[in-house]
Amino acid sequence: MTSLSPIPSFDDLKITFQEYSLVSPSHEKTQPKSIFLSNIDQILDYNIPTAHFFKRNPDFPPQIVAEKLKIALRRVLVPYDFMAGMLELNPQTGRLEIDCNGAGAGFVVASSEISLDEMGDCLIHPNLGYRQLAVEKLENLAHDDKPLCVFQITSFKCGGFAIGMSTNHIILDGMGAKAFMENLASQAFDDEPLAVVPCNNRRLLSARSPPQVAFPHHEYLDLNLPTGEGSRPPVYDCNREELNFRIFKLNPTDITNLKVKAKSATNENTKISTFKVAAALMWRCHAFSGDLGHKKDEYSTILTSINLRSRVNPQLPLSYSGNGVLPIGISATFDDLEKGPFSRLVELISNRINDMTYEYAKSAFDWLEVHRGVPHGDYLIASWLGLGFDQVEYPWGKPIYSCPIVNHRKDICWIFRDAVDDGVAAMVALPAEEMVRFEALFYEFLGC
Structure with a gap:
């Protein structure tokens, strides 16, 4: 790498x-x-x-x-x-x-x-x-x-x-x-x-008995695995391969400009956050950095993880130790990703995040109980924004910097606070040719 x-x-x-x-x-x-x-x-x-x-x-x-x-x-x-x-x-x-x-x-x-x-x-x-x-x-x-x-x-x-x-x-x-x-x-x-x-207590997020799947959950892939005795759950991981590594930075001016673009045609009730505009930009870049044979009416799907702690009833404690998150899928055609307004992508992301209601979350846990599938999308865009590891006070002081570490996953993009200028940065790992295209697209889409 x-x-x-x-x-x-x-x-x-x-x-x-x-x-x-x-x-x-x-x-x-x-x-x-x-x-x-x-x-x-x-x-x-x-x-x-x-x-x-x-x-x-x-x-x-x-x-x-x-x-x-x-x-x-x-x-x-x-x-x-x-x-x-x-x-x-x-x-x-x-x-x-x-x-x-x-x-x-x-x-x-x-x-x-x-x-x-x-x-x-x-x-x-x-x-x-x-x-x-x-x-x-x-x-x-x-x-x-x-x-x-x-x-x-x-x-x-x-x-x-x-x-x-x-x-x-x-x-x-x-x-x-x-x-x-x-x-x-x-x-x-x-x-x-x-x-x-x-x-x-992880049973706070256990499936219902019997399961009651009330929504389609296209963000998961049904692997048709057996259940019960002798079976084993699947693993949401990927193969290890030779990857290039790159940090893409968005300074505060970049973020402001992206938010202005996002606001131009979005619903006035849409909350335009730093994460949403950064995720929309990364989505555009990734969609056209890999397989170049996509038809314009085919769909690209990203995943992002939604914190459930305040979305379930009763709410989970902030100190819930297990995985109090679920992925949600956001899809758009390649034609919309390339030629459509940036604001539309941000609105799609915002609308799908809002879809993660308590009822949807219960249905997702029940779907996983029945199908034993794994999250399924072209790219997972995960946020470190707001976690605040650098605010933890030790006897020897707070960290001067905290960050995720590069790993073997090409299907995950990490977005985190940039310690230099209070912007954000995205950590991307891709095969060499895809990284070259991703980099070119990043500057093209950022400037257009």
Whole structure:
């Protein structure tokens, strides 16, 4: 994977790994248990890595931070006992569950030969080298013993450090991860209570019995898999292949201009957000960067994940730990994508997001109960906007930068806040020829 980004890139942070260990909860549970996983939890069996950077703090050198972080992790794994468990397949139901066996979370200590200053502008943009900051498995464990989450502290030559976290998506979504990091930070202080009380009851999003599918759910693909004994849920993942990596930036002026274009013909009640205009632009670019043989009346479909916490009844707590999200599909013809008004794409995105009502969400969980399918679309455009990982207060301060880490997925575009000018940036990974076309289309569509 090579970078086409004009932003200077560090591909190798010159990392030395010093410790691999497992951290168990600070006290054992007396009653072993298995945790129910919702139908959206079931299919997200892949890892999401993130990195959080901290400047040098003379009161908290990296070795002290590593000790405090390990103690905090032991404490927080009591209310988050499932994060120290292992996935297991219930052979009777064909469903995945979490065995809360206290096996532990991974803990890695590493060091880099470079300083944060040497990285310059690279620091505040995702880089290929950041993959070294959040390993997915421990070298001293067999593959089948891979923990559901691994935490890594990497010290830099300057005394600054990074905390990396690689978690199986089954156990946390973005908001759940933010709540977890707030609680981890709270436990790094002496005698502090949890920042928020986690809600670990995933049955709040269980399917109805019997299922009642009330809407068409074209955002899922029915794989016609067997259910029950001997079956296993599908995984929403993709094949690994050689990809190029690129960060596409939208400064505040770009965003303002896109919102003006979006407002020109949209319904006056349509809320025009930064995410919607950025997603519409990325959709246009992706639609014409791949297969060039599409007919103008064929459809392109993107997916975006909708937070359900305020959309269900009763509302889920903000600290809900499972995946309190569902994808929704938005479709347009290739002719509309190329020649139609930008405002129409933004309106389509807005209307479909509004379609995610409580009744629609219940129907989606029931559809997944019946069909055991996976999300299906040409491109998933996911938002990091508003998650606020960089606002988490640790004893050693807030992160100076937090970001998702480049992974092998070409079917996901991450949109996140740009730390340079308060604009936004989109992280894209595509095969080389597609990336060249995507880049050309980005500047063409942005300027038209």
